[in-house]
Amino acid sequence: MLRHLLLTRHLTHFQTACYSLLAYLLYSLTDVSVKWLMSEGYDKSIMLVASCIPATIVLMYFLIKRHGIKKCLYTPYKKLQFTRGLSLIAITYFGLEALQHLPLTDFYGVIFSTPLIVTIGAFFIFKERVSFVEWAVIAVGFCGILIIAQPDYANFNIGFIYAFGAVLGVASAGLIVRKIGSDESPFLYIIFGNIAIFVANIAPALSTPLPAITFVHLLILSIYCILIPIAVITMSAVYSRAPSVAAIAPFHYSQIIWGAILGYLIFGDIPQLNTLIGSAIVIGCGLYIVLHHKRKRVAVKLSE
DSSP, X not given: XXXXXXXXXXXXXXXXXXXXXXXXXXXXXXXXXXXXXHHTTOOHHHHXXXXXXXXXXXXXXXXXXXXXXXXXXXXXXXXXXXXXHHHHHHHHHHHHHHHHHSOHHHHHHHHTTHHHHHHHHHXXXXXXXXXXXXXXXXXXXXXXXXXHHOOOTTSOOXXXXXXXXXXXXXXXHHXXXXXXXXXXXXXXXXXXXXXXXXXXXXXXXXXXXXXXXXXXXXXXXXXXXXXXXXXXXXXXXXXXXXXXXXXXXXXXXXXXXXHHHHIXXXXXXXXXXXXXXXXXXXXXXXXXXXXXXXXXXXXXXHHO
């Protein structure tokens, strides 16, 4: 299946849907794996280092095969890639901290606010015009987050703060990618990001004691390390071959379904009504923002 995806130059809308659903299922499985391993006493730095190594090796193989050893890591955007690497360090730190404190459905409900934050960032950084309706949708989206988090200062779950920190990291990384443009190889984004994560986590990984290792631990860690590069390659290939980014965006929200199913089966988490309502609001607002930008791009092309 992965071979077919890599050999296909253009995906139909149906193929885009299938591969997107697969990629986001794989991402959800990695989230479940890392959440479970942390509950067993594994430090997040150990898992991040373990996952960076095989993913980098796999992607380096493809780049060397395509460009040769000397040019495989060439980029004219070194400073921007470095800055994006810092964003990815923030994403992994805040994201994994959030997973320790939150059920998967609550975590995804906050993460789905990323398109709203990207729109705000594009307004301030790229001076992109944001209509009154878009501002209203962003405001409603944040109301959805408040419904999920239900802030009670006496019993507030700090996991929501960590999750929103991960959202800011994802949004900043996305804005940097937009700044770089489409000339950069998608594999380089992943490799430079992995290098940054590896450098930031190798010292704590080596100094943190391991829990009593069991066969199940090794099995889950192996699955996590294998699924990460497969998910990354699948998603990268889908983005480069799909009819449009808007054809992919709706399937990102399938993670709330995977999160609910896996969270119940593995951790016994039952999504609360406020999580379902808030997530529906955030998803609706996010989809509106994505599709609204698509319509604006089409209108600009037609006017040229």
